[in-house]
Amino acid sequence: MKYVDEFRSKDGAKKLATEIARTVDPNRSYHVMEFCGGHTHAIFRYGVQDLMPDNVQFVHGPGCPVCVLPIPRIDAAIELAERHDAIICSYGDMMRVPASKKRSLIKAKADGADIRMVYSTQDALKIAQDNPDRQVVFFAIGFETTTPPSAVAIKQAQALGLENFSVFCNHVLTPAAIQHILQAPDLRDFGAVSIDGFLGPSHVSSIIGSQPYDYFAQEFQKPVVIAGFEPLDVMQATLMLIRQVNEGRFEVENEYSRVVTPEGNLKAQSLVQEVFELRRSFEWRGLGDVPYSALQIRECYAAFDAERRFDLTKSKGQDVKACECPAILRGAKKPTDCKLFGTVCTPDNPQGSCMVSSEGSCAAYWSYGRFRLAQNQVA
Amino acid sequence: MKYVDEFRSKDGAKKLATEIARTVDPNRSYHVMEFCGGHTHAIFRYGVQDLMPDNVQFVHGPGCPVCVLPIPRIDAAIELAERHDAIICSYGDMMRVPASKKRSLIKAKADGADIRMVYSTQDALKIAQDNPDRQVVFFAIGFETTTPPSAVAIKQAQALGLENFSVFCNHVLTPAAIQHILQAPDLRDFGAVSIDGFLGPSHVSSIIGSQPYDYFAQEFQKPVVIAGFEPLDVMQATLMLIRQVNEGRFEVENEYSRVVTPEGNLKAQSLVQEVFELRRSFEWRGLGDVPYSALQIRECYAAFDAERRFDLTKSKGQDVKACECPAILRGAKKPTDCKLFGTVCTPDNPQGSCMVSSEGSCAAYWSYGRFRLAQNQVA
Amino acid sequence: MLQRKPGSKRFPMRLNIKKGRVDMTHGSGGRAMAQLIEELFASHLDNELLAQGNDQAAFSVPAGRMVMSTDGHVVSPLFFPGGDIGSLSVHGTVNDVVMSGAKPLYLSASFILEEGFPLADLDKIVASMAKAAEETGTPIVTGDTKVVEKGKGDGVFISTTGIGIVPDGLILSGDQVQPGDKILVSGYIGDHGVAIMSSRENLEFETSIASDSQPLHDLVADMVREVPEIRCMRDPTRGGVASTLNELAQQSSTGMRLQEEAIPVRPEVHAACELLGLDPLYVANEGKLIAICPADQAEKLLNVMRAHPKGQDAAIIGEVVEDEHSFVTMETVFGGQRIVDWLAGEQLPRIC
Amino acid sequence: MLQRKPGSKRFPMRLNIKKGRVDMTHGSGGRAMAQLIEELFASHLDNELLAQGNDQAAFSVPAGRMVMSTDGHVVSPLFFPGGDIGSLSVHGTVNDVVMSGAKPLYLSASFILEEGFPLADLDKIVASMAKAAEETGTPIVTGDTKVVEKGKGDGVFISTTGIGIVPDGLILSGDQVQPGDKILVSGYIGDHGVAIMSSRENLEFETSIASDSQPLHDLVADMVREVPEIRCMRDPTRGGVASTLNELAQQSSTGMRLQEEAIPVRPEVHAACELLGLDPLYVANEGKLIAICPADQAEKLLNVMRAHPKGQDAAIIGEVVEDEHSFVTMETVFGGQRIVDWLAGEQLPRIC
Amino acid sequence: MCLALPAELIAIDEASDMGTVSLEGVKKQISLALVDGVKVGDFVLVHVGYALNTISPSEAQKTLELMNEAGLVSADEEAAQ
Amino acid sequence: MCLALPAELIAIDEASDMGTVSLEGVKKQISLALVDGVKVGDFVLVHVGYALNTISPSEAQKTLELMNEAGLVSADEEAAQ
Ligand code: SF4
Ligand code: SF4
Ligand SMILES: [Mg+2]
Ligand SMILES: [Mg+2]
Ligand SMILES: [Mg+2]
Ligand SMILES: [Mg+2]
Ligand SMILES: [Mg+2]
Ligand SMILES: [Mg+2]
C-alpha cells in the first residue's frame, strides 16, 4: 500500500532507532505524550517502545474519542433506543463500551434495542430513508477528523427533507483537551511526570491544520511535533521532539507534511462551522468538565439535534469504582496501576472504556504488552 | 364427553338406520338438503350416507361460511395487510382459502404480510392492545353463530378506547340464503333435483331460534327439521323429515331442542342488533348477489369498521375457471362433477374454497369419500 | 467448537448465567465463546469424548450395520409440560435412530442461539439435554454453537444427529411391510401436540396432559430382541399417526385399515382436539412408535410392549391390506368408513 | 424426514420452484412437506442411502476409529463470492472431520427454513450442497426440514454432521503439540471473511477476493499419508488463525511464536482489513488448515502441501515454544513483538 | 359449520363476565358476554371462546329417548320377524 | 485515533460528489463532500467513508528522505566505528 508500507519498514526503523539513540542526552529523560490513541496503537502494535532508549518514555494521552466519552452519554444513547424506540446508528467502536449497570450498546441490542452498526454517516442516512416510520439517531462521536462527516450528513438530511433523522452529537475538540491537561495544576501534579513534548495528532491536524497548536506551544513552552500514525512517523517525530528538547526549542513542527498543512482543510472547517457551535462546557472522562471542548448542533439545525428532539434523562452513571481510566486518560497512571487490570478487567470483560477501544491504553497494554508483563513476572 | 358421546353411538345408529329403512316409501326418493357444512362434515366423517336407504340422498348446501366468501373479500383482507400494513387477525379456517392470483392468507404471510391466526375475537383485541402502533383488523367471517362474538369485540374495543382495532365484517345470514335457494328459479332448475326438505342449522339456530324458518317452510311448502351436528342427530332429524314428507307436512320441527328454542338467544340477538345492520346486498360465492343476506357495522360504530377506515380497491378476483364451487354450493353439482377434483385440486392444492374448509363438500368428498371412488373405479 | 477446553482460570469473571443474555460475542469464535462453551455447555454435557477438545470426536466402532439420523428442533414454546427443547432434541433423534432397531451410540448437537436469549434458560435446556443423553446412554460427543442477531432466530434451535449400531441380522424398513401384517401403536396418541398447544399463548387452555417426549431405546431393545421379525417401526411425530401410516403405505405399496375404537386416545386429548377442531390422528407424538409385524407375531409383540412401562398402553390398531392406491382407511366408532389421508396444509385450530 | 419417498405421481401439481416460497405447510409433516422433499431436496441429493426412505440411513462400517463432527451454518449473505451456504455447509463439516486425518464417509443435513424463503434460492443452495457432497465423496444420507415463522429465522440455516474413519495408527489431537514443533498454514488467510464482508449490505466494497471455502479431504489425505507424524490439524474458521492457535496453545499448554512476515495474506485482504480496522489474523477461513508437526518433518510436510493445488501457498509461519502462560506471540514485520490474543468480542469494523 | 361443543361451566368471574369450562378435564377460559343467568354446573355450548347457550338436560334426555324409541320399535319388529 | 488510509482515487462522480478509491484492488465508494478539486489519480486520505485530504507526493518524498538521512548519518557513524 502506497504511503503506508514505506512508513512501516523494518530497515527504516533500525536506522531511526540508531539515530535516536545517538541523539538523546543520556543524562536526562524524555517524557513524550502522544495525545492520540492512534499513536498509542502504533507504538504497541509495532513495538516502537522496544526500539527506544530507556530514557525515552511515551506517556499515553486522552486522544481516543471512545475512551473519553463519559458514561452518561452512552446511557443516553441506550435511552434513545430503549425509551424513545429510536434506531441508533453507531460506529462499531462504541458497541462494547461499558455504560452504567453493566450495560453497553451490544447488551442493549441483545435486550431488544434496535442498534445498528454503521461504517459511515452515509449508512445512517440510508437507514433513515429506508425506515420512514422510525426515528433514526446517529450516535456521533469523535474528534475533529470525524466531525465533518457528521456535518455533511446533517446538511444532506436537510436537503432530503428527512424528518426522522437526527444526530446525538458528542464531537470533541483536541486543542482544548491538550490545553486543559497542561493548564490544570492538579492534573500536572497528579501524575508526577512532567511532559517534555507532544506528538501532535495526525488526522485531526489534517482537518484543523498545524496552526492551532502554536498558541499552547508558546504559552506552555512545550514542543509539539505533528506525526503520522505509521510507526516510522512516530519514530521520526520523536526524534524531532528530542532534538527540540535538546536545543531548548518549543516549536510546532510537522512531520506529517504529506497530509497536514498549516491551515488544514478549509472546506471541512467551514462545513463544521456552519452546522456546529462550541459548547460552553463538556464532560470528558478523566478530565471532568472542560470548557469549550466540544461541539453542539446550531439552533438553525435544531431539527436534527437528538438532544433537542428527545427528552433525555440526566443519567448519573459513573465508572466502575476501581477503574483508573480517568487517571490513565490524564497520563497520570498506567494500566498496570489499576487493580482490575488483567484480572477482572480484560478485553472480553471490559470494565472501562480504555479496555475496549483498540486505541485505549489498557487494551493496548493487554493485547500487545501482556507477554512482556508475563516475562517480567517470570524473571 | 357428555352431550356428545351419547349422540355418536354405534348402537343408536343401527337402531335409527333400521327405523329409517322401515319408514321410507320405497316408491319415491328423498332429497334432503343439509344447509350446514357441519352436517355435511358429520355425514362424511361418520359415514351416515352408508346407513341410509338408497333412495335417501343428502344434497349439500351453501352453509359453510368459509366456502361462500367470494374471492374479492379475501383479496381485500390481503390488501389490508399488505397495502395498509395492518395486522390481520383471522380464524384458522381462512388461512389457506385461495384468493386471486394463486394467493391466500398463508401465502401472503409467507410473503411478509402480518397475518395472525386467532381462536377468538378476544385474542384479536389483545393483539390490538399489545400493538398500539399498528392497525389491527379482525377478519370477521361466519353465520349468525359467529356474529355475536364480533359484536362483543366491537363493544369492548369501544369501552377500552382502542383506536387501532377494527373489524372487516363478512357476517352472513342463513335464512336469507335458504330462501334465495328456494326462490331463484334458475337455481332450482339448475341442479335438476328438487329438494324435499331441509336439515336446519344447529348452532345458527341456537342464536336465532327456530321461528325464522317458519316463513319459508310455509311459503315454499318444504319441511325443515333443525338438527344437531352429531351423527345421531342427523339421522334422527332425517327420520323426522322423511315422516313429514310421507305425511305431506311442511313444518319446522326441532330435533336439537337441548339447545335450540323457538326464540333463540335474545341477548346475543340484541347485541348483534345494536352493532350491525342489514346490507342491502352481499355477494355469496355460488349464489351471486343475495339481497339482505349479510350484515354491516352500524354508522355509530363506524370507527371500528375496517371498510370505512381503509380505502379498499374493488378486486375483480374470480374463481379458477373450471372450479365448480358455485354450482356445488347451490347443490346443483357434486364435487365429482368438477374436472379438477382430485387431479389439480386437492386439499394440498385447493383451487376453490370447497376444497379447503373441512366443511366444504369437495374436501369432505376427498377426505372421507375418496376410498369409495377408488373402490368404484376398481369395481 | 463445543468441545471442552482443558479447565483453567482463563476467564477472570464467571459467566453470569443467572442474569446474562446471549450476545453476538458468544458466537464470534473468541474467548467469550470459549467461555460459554466451558462454563455452560461443557459443564453439563461433560464426557470423555467431548473433552478431547478437537474439531471432532473420535471413538472406536465395531464393524457392522450403522445407522445415522438427524433432526432439527424448533419447538415453541421452548419449555412445555413434560419437557423442553433440550430433552426433546435428544429424544427426537434417539428415537429416529432406534426405529431401525439399533442401539444408539453417540449424539452431536448444533445450537443456533438468538441474540438476547437468557443464559439461564439456555442453562436449563442444556442441563435437560445432558440428563436425557445420560438416560439414553448416548453422550453428546461433539457440537457447535452459532449466534444470530435478534429477530433472526427464535431463542434457540437445536439440531442433533445420532448414530447407532444395528444388531446383526436385523433389517427394519418401511418397504418390508406386507398385506396381512398388523399395525401396533405403543400407547396413547396426541399427547405431545396437545401439550404444546395448551402452552401456546393464544390458545391457552389448561390440561393435565404432558408431552409424551421420551426415548424409546429400551422399549425397542425389548421388542427387537423378542420379535426380530418386526417389519418396521416409525415414530409418529409431525403429521401424527395419520401421516406416518400414509408414508409407510406409500413406501410399501400397501393399504392400511384401522379400527378407530382400538386407537388409544386419552379423553383429555380427545376433548382438546374437539375444542380446537383438530384430529388426534394428525397430532404429533414424541415418545410413541408405530410397529408393523407379521400377523402371527402381533400378539407376542403386543405382550412384549405391554410388559414395558413405555408400552403398557400399546394396542393393535389395524392391519395392512392390499391396495394399489395406498389408502389408509378407518372404520369409525360409529360404524362408518373414512379415509385417513395425509395431513393437508397445517393442523390449525378452526372454528368450523 | 428428508429421505426420498419412492417416486410416484402423488403430487398433482409440481412444486413451483421458480416462483414459490416456503410456507408453514412445508414443515407440517404432511403432503406439502413430502413434496418439497421429493421434488426439491431428493432431486438434488439423490443417493441410495437417502432413498431408503426410513427415519434413518443404514450402512456398513468397518471396525476402527471413527470421528464425528457437526457445524451449524448461519452465514449472511447466503450467496457470496466463491460459494453459498450450501457448499459451505458441506465444506465446514467435512473439514472438521478430516482435521483428524480421517477419510470422510457420510453427512446428515438439518434445514431450518424461514417462512417466505424463495424456493428458487433453496433449490440453488441444495444443488450446491449436492455438488460439494459429490466432490468430497460424502453423500448426504439423512436429513430433516423444519419451517419457522417469518421473522424467526434468517432464510435458511443448515446444520450438517459428518462421520469419517481414521486410517489405522493415526492419532491427531491438539494435546499432542510439543515445544519445538513447527506451525504451518496451507495458504492465504482471511479470504473467506473478507469476501463475506465485501458482500454485506452496509459495508459494500468491491474486491476480486472470493471465499476460500473448499473441502480439504484430498490435501489432508496426502499430508497424513506422507507425514503421519503430524501432531494435529485444525481449520481456522471463526476467530481466524489467532483464535485457533490460542485454542491449541491452551490445549497443549505451550506457547506459539509466529513470524508476521511468513504469514500469507493477499494484498487485497490486507487492504480491506486496513480499511475496516480489522486484523487478518482474526478473520475467518473456510478452506485453510493449520498443521503442527515435529520440526524435522516441517520441510517435508511443506513440500507435500505445496505439491497439492490446495496447499500451493502453504508456509511455515512459526513454532511452538514453552510458555506456562500459553501466549501466542508474533514478531511483527517492523521487528517488534506483539501478543496475538484470542479474539475479544466480535470483529467489528471500526473507525479508530 | 360453527364448531361448538357442550362443556361444563365450573367457575364464573362476574366482574369480567368470564367463566371457566371443563371438558374431560381440559379447562378453558371463555366469555359469558352472550349468556345471562348461567351458573356453575350448567353445560354451555362453546364457540370461538364464547358460551352461546345452555344445554337443557331434560330436552337432551327427551331426544335420546326419542331415538331409543325408534330403536325399540325397530327392535320389536326385528324380534317379531 | 481516527483510522484513515491513503487510497488512490480512480473515479469521480461529479453529480453525487462521490468517488471510488482503490486500495490494492479493493474498491470503495466514498464521499468527496469534504474535498475540492481532487482528480483521478490523486491519493486521498479516507476516513469513515469520506475523503479528508489529498496526500502530497512531494511532501511524502521529503519525509522519507528525512528518515533516510537519519539512517545515512547513523550508517556512516556505524561504519566509522
Ligand atoms: S484496566 Fe479496566 S478497570 Fe482498570 S483502568 Fe483500564 S479500563 Fe479501567
Ligand atoms: S374440486 Fe376444487 S376446483 Fe373443483 S369445485 Fe371443488 S374446490 Fe372447486
Ligand atoms: Mg464448529
Ligand atoms: Mg430424523
Ligand atoms: Mg425425530
Ligand atoms: Mg421419525
Ligand atoms: Mg426428522
Ligand atoms: Mg464442527
Ligand SMILES: [Mg+2]
Ligand atoms: Mg467447521
Ligand SMILES: [Mg+2]
Ligand atoms: Mg474447525
Ligand SMILES: [Mg+2]
Ligand atoms: Mg353473561
Ligand SMILES: [Mg+2]
Ligand atoms: Mg467535493
